[in-house]
Amino acid sequence: MELFEAIYRRRDVRDFGPDEIPRETLGIILDAAHHAGSVGFMQPWNFTIIRSQETQSTIADLVAEENNKAAGNYIGIEREKYLSLHLEAIRSAPVNIAVTCDSSRGGPHVAGRNTMPETDVYSTCCAIQNLWLAARAEGVGMCWVSLLDPERVKEILEIPPEITLVGYLCLGIPEYFEDRPHLEQQGWKTRTPLEEVVFYESWNQKATEPIQTVRENS
Template identity: 55%
Template structure:
């Protein structure tokens, strides 16, 4: 699979088969994450692999509570649609993976972070995208769950307070890789046309001609 094929066919996966993710596959996708770019070559990430059903259940309970609270932000038809969405595969996924960022890590000597300290977290997101794409190339599904209280999740997982929980991922053999995002198929959100998001030469300019700026 070439990189564009992986990019276009990558999906957030919430429905998994019970089959295990082979250890060598897990190591390859973690290694792909570890080869992401990072500010100053800081490599601020850690990966916490979770297989325990009891731990998954505790995180799932957090998800249920956070999801109940999030649902209250919507009314009417949108609320009904929200309630119909499956927004995590925590219990079904063979592996749960917490990805953390240590913004104080000395690796990289602070290079690139003085003006933008948040680049440590950005670097961790780059690692996660690498993992997501490598998993797709391996035929493995990944779902990102942000609907959990991060401090309580950190407590449950024994993650030091000083670290940022950047992502809680569900990883497993997917039921399918759908052609379109689930949120698009459900009518929650369509893909925004690229032209609406690209400007040329100055903010707001859609003309590609530099003379017109």
């Protein structure tokens, strides 16, 4: 799949079919993640692959608990709408991956990280985005689940306290990929126009005419 096609057709996928992800496909996807850029070439990430249904189920229960708490942020019809959103796919995914960041990797002085120590986490997010796009190109769907208490998940996975859990990912083979984000289809949110988020020369100086894009956005 061509790069822009993968970018526009990538989706957060919450429904998976019964097929397993072939081991070599998972290898290709993980290697794409491992080729992301990282501050000072720090490569601060680790990928813990979780296939155990028991572990997945324990983590899915934690997510359900957090989701109920999150529902408390809404009232009335908004709450009903929130609760109808499909916000995780842990049990239905054959593979879960906990992506973590080790801030100590590379020693105390990592090139380029002096003033922005958080760039280790940013680097890990770059790896996750590579993983997401490579998965899409290979016909594998991914759902990023952040609706969880990272410390409780770390305990379950025996991740040391000093390591940061950045993303909990669910991967599987979807029957199809949606054209538009689930949250858009459910009437929860729409994509902000590009012109709203691009500034010229200084803060909030917006374009005076539409920005030309090379291709149709989805």
